[in-house]
Amino acid sequence: MIDQILPDLYRITLPMPFRLGHVHVHALQHPGGVVLFDVGMSIPESFRALGEALATLGRTIEDVDQVFLTHFHVDHCGVAGEIQRRSGAEVRMSARDERRINNEIKPEEFVQRAVDFYSRHDLPRKTVDALVKLLAVFRKATVPFQVKRPLEPHDRYQFGDRRLEIIPAPGHTRGQMCFYFPEDGILLSGDHVLPEITPNLSPDIFDPDYRPLRSFLASLESIRDLPVRMVYPAHGAPFPDLAKRVDEIRNHHAERTRLILEALRGGEKTTFKVSQDIFGKNLPDFDEYLALNETYVHLVDLEDKGIVESGERDGLVLYRVR
Numbered sequence: 511m512i513d514q515i516l517p518d519l520y521r522i523t524l525p526m527p528f529r530l531g532h533v534h535v536h537a538l539q540h541p542g543g544v545v546l547f548d549v550g551m552s553i554p555e556s557f558r559a560l561g562e563a564l565a566t567l568g569r570t571i572e573d574v575d576q577v578f579l580t581h582f583h584v585d586h587c588g589v590a591g592e593i594q595r596r597s598g599a600e601v602r603m604s605a606r607d608e609r610r611i612n613n614e615i616k617p618e619e620f621v622q623r624a625v626d627f628y629s630r631h632d633l634p635r636k637t638v639d640a641l642v643k644l645l646a647v648f649r650k651a652t653v654p655f656q657v658k659r660p661l662e663p664h665d666r667y668q669f670g671d672r673r674l675e676i677i678p679a680p681g682h683t684r685g686q687m688c689f690y691f692p693e694d695g696i697l698l699s700g701d702h703v704l705p706e707i708t709p710n711l712s713p714d715i716f717d718p719d720y721r722p723l724r725s726f727l728a729s730l731e732s733i734r735d736l737p738v739r740m741v742y743p744a745h746g747a748p749f750p751d752l753a754k755r756v757d758e759i760r761n762h763h764a765e766r767t768r769l770i771l772e773a774l775r776g777g778e779k780t781t782f783k784v785s786q787d788i789f790g791k792n793l794p795d796f797d798e799y800l801a802l803n804e805t806y807v808h809l810v811d812l813e814d815k816g817i818v819e820s821g822e823r824d825g826l827v828l829y830r831v832r
């Protein structure tokens with residue numbers, strides 16, 4: 511499905527087999543070809559839908575000369591390598607996320623680190639095993655690609671009459687970027703600001719010093735007052751009021767912090783036990799993993815603020831109120 515946003519800018523909706531069911535990518539026609547902003551997964555039904563959408567513009571995959579990627583998740587960048595192979599397109603992404611995807615493509619080390627980390631935080635072994643399997647599925651749906659020149663914060667690009675600015679938005683991933691058309695007041699927000707849900711926040715298991723929640727909240731504030739007419743997220747419907755949505759998301763995280771602190775009032779707990787108090791028990795495996803990540807990033811933030819402390823016993827990390 512393809513929707514026109516500006517005379518030369520389009521939103522393309524692609525299928526994906528996860529719960530959200532779809533991802534929006536964007537295409538800009540310019541004198542030199544077609545620029546894609548995110549590309550969807552490397553699965554036949556998605557790649558076919560992308561080709562069909564471009565065909566309605568009289569274009570093909572081979573006309574794509576540039577690919578801009580918001581972040582390294584498979585639903586956003588999966589088929590970039592295939593497009594690059596067919597069209598020779600230049601692929602751009604932040605250096606951070608590019609490094610991360612290369613780490614994930616070395617599966618053994620990634621899996622070992624993931625197993626160690628999640629076991630210490632008490633995630634049940636069956637969920638860890640399911641996660642390892644799912645990571646292999648994600649890897650299969652990602653075609654490797656080359657990034658010659660990574661995206662830098664506030665870089666500017668000109669395509670015909672259209673000016674593009676790269677807006678840094680670390681949080682959901684460390685190197686996430688949003689794409690902003692200042693003259694048109696249009697923000698392609700990727701997964702940074704979504705209308706119905708908040709993006710999952712998860713630790714960088716290659717860097718324990720990374721603070722996802724703090725980065726995410728700071729990135730939200732930094733874009734809150736951007737002059738925007740319409741936000742086009744990667745999932746869900748476009749929406750006009752960016753500041754209102756930023757405020758809702760900030761309040762949501764403040765409320766979650768309060769609930770997590772309440773869960774620790776009864777005594778020390780592992781991250782997994784706290785996540786069960788907040789998100790419930792017997793969740794599907796992947797939800798259990800997401801719930802643990804979300805809980806973890808809040809606990810780390812509370813620990814940084816001196817409100818909770820942690821210690822390790824019998825190979826498990828335990829948190830308690832100070």
Ligand SMILES: [Zn+2]
Nearest residue numbers: 581583682701
């Ligand atoms: Zn994502």
